[in-house]
Amino acid sequence: MDNVFNFAKQLIEKANRVILKSYDKIRTISYKKGDFNLVTNVDHEVEALILKEINSKYPDHSIVAEESGIHTKNLKYQWFIDPIDGTTNFAHGYPCFCISIGFSVNNILEFGLIKNPLTDELYSARKNKGAKLNRKVISVSKIKTLRDSLLVTGFSYDRKNPKTNNFNNFRNLTLVSQGVRRDGAAALDLCYVASGKVDGFWELKLSPWDVAAGALILKEAGGKITKFKGKKYDLYSKEIVATNGFIHSELIKHLK
Ligand code: IPD
Ligand code: CA
Ligand code: CA
Numbered sequence: 001m002d003n004v005f006n007f008a009k010q011l012i013e014k015a016n017r018v019i020l021k022s023y024d025k026i027r028t029i030s031y032k033k034g035d036f037n038l039v040t041n042v043d044h045e046v047e048a049l050i051l052k053e054i055n056s057k058y059p060d061h062s063i064v065a066e067e068s069g070i071h072t073k074n075l076k077y078q079w080f081i082d083p084i085d086g087t088t089n090f091a092h093g094y095p096c097f098c099i100s101i102g103f104s105v106n107n108i109l110e111f112g113l114i115k116n117p118l119t120d121e122l123y124s125a126r127k128n129k130g131a132k133l134n135r136k137v138i139s140v141s142k143i144k145t146l147r148d149s150l151l152v153t154g155f156s157y158d159r160k161n162p163k164t165n166n167f168n169n170f171r172n173l174t175l176v177s178q179g180v181r182r183d184g185a186a187a188l189d190l191c192y193v194a195s196g197k198v199d200g201f202w203e204l205k206l207s208p209w210d211v212a213a214g215a216l217i218l219k220e221a222g223g224k225i226t227k228f229k230g231k232k233y234d235l236y237s238k239e240i241v242a243t244n245g246f247i248h249s250e251l252i253k254h255l256k
Contacts, residue, residue, distance in 0.1 A: 001110055001111070001126070004058070004103060004110075004111075005103075005110075005111050005126060007057055008101055008103060008111065008113055009113060009122075009124070011050060011053050011054070011101070012099055012101055012113045012115045012122070013115070014049065014053070015046045015049060015050055015083065015099050015115070016099060016115050016117045018042070018045060018046050018049060019042060019046060019084065019090075019099065019117045020117050022042045022045070023090075023093075023117070023118075027040040027041060027042055027090075027091055028040060028041040029091050036088070036157045036159070037157040038087060038088060038091055039067060039087060040084075040087060040090065040091050042083075042084065042090065043066075043067055043083050043084045043087055043090075044067055044083075046083035046084060046099065047065055047066070047067045047068060047081060047083035048068075050065070050081050050083060050101070051063060051065060051068065051071070051081070054079055058077065059073075060073050060074040060077070061073060061074060061077040061078070061079060062074060062075050062077060062078045062079070063078070063079045063081060064078060064079065064080050064081070064208055064209060065079075065080075065081040065082075065083070065209060066081065066082050066083065066207065066209045067083065076105060076106055077103075077104075077105055078103070078104045078107075079101065079102070079103055080100075080101070080102035080103070080104070080208050080209045080212035080213065080235070081100070081101055081209055082099070082100040082187060082209040082210055083099060084097050084098075084099065085097060085098050085099070085100050085114075085185045085186060085187040085188065085209075085210060086098060086183075086184050086185030086187075086188065088184055089183075089184045089185060094184070095118050096183050096184055096185050096188065097116075097117075097118075097184075097185050097188075098114050098115055098116045098117070098185055098187050098188050098191075099113075099114070099115045099117070100112075100113070100114050100187040100209065100210070100212070100213045100214065101113045101114075101213055102208075102209075102212025102213035102215075102216065104212070108127065109127060109212060109215065109216040110126065110127050110216075111124070111125060111126045111127065111213075111216065112124065112125050112212060112213030112214060112215070112216040112217045113213055114187050114188065114190075114191050114213050114214060114217065116188060121133060121134060122134055123138075123191040123194065123195070123213075123214075123217050124217070125194075125213075125216045125217040125219075125220035125221070126220070127216065127220075128220075129220065130220050130221070131194055131216075131217045131218075131220035131221040133191075133195055138194055138195040138196070138221050139194075139195075139196065139221050139222045140193060140194060140195075140196055140199075140218070140221050140222045140223045140243075140244035140245065141196035141198075141199050141244045142196075142244070142246070143199045143244060143246060143247060144246045144247065145246075145247065145250065146173075146176050146177050146200075146247055146250045146251060146254075147176065147177065147178070148178065148199075149177045149178060149198075149199035149200060149247050149251075150177065150178050150179055150181070150197075150198045150199055151173055151177050151179070151180045151181070151198060151199065151200045151201065151202075151251075152180065152181040152182070152183060152189045152192060152193075152198045152200075152201045153166060153169070153170060153173075153180055153181075153182060153189075153201065153202055153203055154166075154182060154183075154184065154186055154189065154203045154206075155167075155170075155182070155203075156203070156204055156205035156206075158205065164204045164205060166203070166204055168256060169202065169254065169255050169256060170182075172254045173251070173254050176254065181198065186201075186203060186206055186210040186211065186214070187210060187211070187213060187214045188214075189201045189203075189214075189242075190211070190214025190215065190217060190218050190242055191214060191217055191218075193218055193221075193223055193242050193243065193244065194214070194217045194218045194220075194221035194223055195221065196244070199243060199244050199246075199247055200241070200242065200243035200244065200247050200248075200251050201240075201241070201242045201243070202228070202239070202240060202241045202242070202251070202255060203239075203240055204238060204239050205238050205239075206238075206240055208235035208236060211235055211240060212235055214242075215233075215235070215242070218242050222244070222245065223242055223243060223244055223245060224242070224243055224244075224245040224248045225240060225241065225242045226241055226248070226252070227239050227240070227241070228241060228252060228255045228256075229252065230248075230249070230252055239255075241255065
């Protein structure tokens with residue numbers, strides 16, 4: 001596993017250089033399904049680079065990638081790639097986005113890497129080996145109540161659907177916590193819970209590439225992840241609650 005992990009670390013730094021080079025340049029924006037779901041030329045460029053490198057080093061591995069879909073080969077080894085999480089932010093030059101790379105063997109996450117190009121922060125975790133921010137070991141906060149908590153959430157592109165637009169949850173939790181942030185990059189949201197910057201996160205309708213790396217980073221930092229009613233979460237679940245563990249049961253009481 002060391003070899004694959006080291007390969008992935010070099011790969012995310014290569015992708016990082018492409019993003020940094022493109023950040024100040026004009027981007028081509030196009031729209032995917034839905035009114036708000038956009039993608040830039042840089043998302044495609046970074047994803048193509050990552051896929052090319054994985055395919056040449058590990059030609060039999062499967063890849064689940066946001067922009068090009070599912071590339072099924074040997075399902076024992078799966079990569080989960082979000083070339084830019086926070087694309088809307090990136091497209092507008094709002095400084096909050098990252099690259100996310102997760103890797104699983106037999107459906108168990110082995111490592112996760114999330115890189116914020118603008119802050120040069122690399123969040124990482126390996127199964128049973130803890131989580132780090134660059135070289136420093138990280139852990140979730142020790143906040144025990146919602147009243148003392150800072151939370152973060154997000155809204156899916158399909159936000160015209162009142163059943164899943166998350167507006168009521170946002171309102172209700174704003175009334176009982178110290179605040180709810182909306183940063184626009186779910187992978188970083190999970191890293192912020194993992195490193196104790198916020199105490200809890202929830203969202204609806206995320207995809208495996210948004211969550212794979214961050215889910216392991218959070219777990220290895222001592223956090224807890226479930227679905228809204230507390231049931232077991234998997235990468236294809238359409239709801240996620242991720243907290244420091246202490247506020248988990250109080251938070252899920254407010255989610256619908
Ligand atoms: C999005 C971001 C955002 C979340 C959306 C995701 P993208 O991913 O993670 O925070 O609210 O639901 O789709 O499109 O920027 O990769
Ligand atoms: Ca994403
Ligand atoms: Ca993306």
